[in-house]
């Protein structure tokens with residue numbers, strides 16, 4: 001899944017190797033800003049240590065839980081039957097298909113988009129996705145299918161979680177927006193093709209693909225997830241925890257970028273406003289790491305707590321100054337008060353971990369620092 005700041009690529013470029021090696025000395029690995037869960041999944045599948053995955057947002061911990069929360073694969077055929085096949089069958093009887101087929105016959109191009117928006121606003125439709133996002137992030141047909149998939153999520157907790165994670169991934173693939181859901185594409189001459197490209201994706205097939213991918217994956221040791229502030233969780237950690245720290249570097253809150261996924265994870269949202277179809281402010285978790293005036297202090301508090309706990313830390317941060325006012329260099333300056341920075345590595349095609357000799361050269365080409373830090 002596309003996720004701003006995902007470490008999927010970095011895992012193959014030094015980060016995975018470093019985490020794998022360092023996990024040997026730890027009882028547990030803590031992913032304090034788990035996001036897309038790429039790192040939590042990697043650790044859970046490649047090591048024998050349990051993972052604690054933390055994020056402010058529930059879609060992120062739902063994604064993490066879907067793999068780190070179990071030690072056995074799930075029967076894909078059974079999951080498909082109890083969830084997607086049931087939702088598909090139930091959707092066939094909906095009266096919305098008549099309105100949708102009239103719309104499809106009557107309008108083309110830009111007109112189709114405005115009529116789709118009007119349809120989803122005027123008619124009661126199928127539920128939350130229709131009401132909140134129909135004609136904007138999703139076509140009326142996609143919204144209806146997403147509503148049926150949501151309504152027919154299985155009850156059994158573990159299966160429910162895996163299916164919900166598959167739905168989150170499917171929705172992120174179908175959304176007519178640029179890699180996040182801060183705003184949907186608008187039907188301008190330039191963007192309309194992107195809307196139809198996204199609206200052509202079928203939520204049932206996308207959910208099926210995501211479900212198949214998730215069912216086969218599992219942790220080697222059962223982990224846990226927490227929807228919580230990393231700064232607070234850091235105060236509870238222990239000496240034998242290896243902590244992965246990948247905080248936000250943008251001055252725009254993640255909750256603005258991924259509110260559609262959060263609505264799906266929560267199964268509800270308050271009144272929607274604005275072009276971005278945002279839920280009320282109180283429903284969008286705010287992070288000190290995304291406030292220029294507070295980001296530096298948030299990093300200080302976090303690293304101070306981790307050092308007091310005596311935990312080893314692997315931290316990634318862009319080298320250059322970011323919009324929240326922090327840079328890799330300023331994070332190093334803060335960390336030096338409590339940590340030995342044992343290894344500096346960088347994300348670059350030519351870099352290798354360790355080796356101070358390669359550090360200087362690689363730094364010039366690189367954008368993302370990978371730091372291994374030991375408390376003093």
Ligand SMILES: C[S@@+](CC[C@H](N)C(=O)[O-])C[C@H]1O[C@@H](n2cnc3c(N)ncnc32)[C@H](O)[C@@H]1O
Pocket residue numbers: 003004005006007008032033034035036037038039054055056057060228229230231246247248249254255286287288289
């Ligand atoms: C750079 S992303 C992490 C990306 C992740 N490592 C991955 O590979 O996808 C930062 C994440 O931190 C979360 N976040 C922001 N502030 C937080 C806080 N105070 N505590 C916990 N999570 C937070 C955001 O919701 C976002 O998912």
